[in-house]
Amino acid sequence: MRDLEKYQLDYLKLPFEPEQVRYRKRKTVESLRRHRARRILEVGCGLDPVFTHYTDFESLDIIEPSRIFFQAATKEAKARKLDNVRLHAGTLESEASRLIDRDFDFILISSLLHEVEDPVELLTSARSLCGARTVLHVVVPNARSLHRLLAVEMGLIGDIFTRSTTQKTMQQHGTYDLQTLTNLMTSCSFSVLESGTFFVKPFTHAQMAELLESGFLTTQMLDGLYGLTRYMPEFGSEIFLNAVRSGGSS
Secondary structure (H helix, E strand, O other), X not given: OOOHHHHHHHHHOOOOHHHHHHHHHHHHHHHHHHOOOOEEEEXXXXXXXXXXXXXXXXXXXXXXXXXXXXXXXXXXXXXXXXXXXXXXXXXXXXXXXXXXXXXXXXXXXXXXXXXXXXXXXXXXXXXXOOXXXXXXXXXXXXXXXXXXXXHHHOOOOOOOOOOOHHHHHOOOOOOEOHHHHHHHHHHOOEEEEEEEEEOOOOOOHHHHHHHHHHOOOOHHHHHHHHHHHHOOXXXXXXXXXXXXEOOOOO
16 A cells, blocks of 8 residues: 555655656646546646646646645645636545546556556546546656666666655556557557657656756756657657547447
8 A cells, every 4th residue: 555645755755756747747738638638537646737827718626645645735726716626535446436427538557557456457447437528637657767777777677567755655566668558558458549758758757857957957857858758759758648448438
């Protein structure tokens, strides 16, 4: 079972994560705009809820089990006077039955699937809220990230699916590449619309943070790393995947 109190504290100390989040949200907003999302469910908002980046929605429900993250999102929504945002304390697995009538057209599960002990249960709960045209947007770290491939070649990890020290600290259970993530989605009765990787990260979070603090890494360089997946499509640091419910009833 995940220790959410410890997770909150470890997350706040994670180096370079704010920059990683910035590019993660950029990719998410690209999907939100492409699919013209209006009625959104965000599962696990962390310290950067999607409403700080995307405001063209009719309604937004947020489910967040972490006390610190839930309180921060509640405070921010109130400060922005967002009456069309509803926050729910808990997990999707525990709250899904209360959201059946919400008619979501876009469900966002970003940087979460790899952390839960039972990803099938999480995806099954998400599927129960999907209509025929609901898009499920999933983001997870990429096992084939350039920095993980480098770690293999340096002899630091045995293979790309080996859990790193950071993954162990952050209580992460799963490691995916594009194929294994696609296989999981298919096994949970989803059809993949589009998928890919983004933000080529050559080094670990700690090393990237050090380069950023030294002034070597600039925003222009980081934007360039985000764009590099045009030429290195499999080797970005994170995977995004958009899917819809396949066959059968919801």
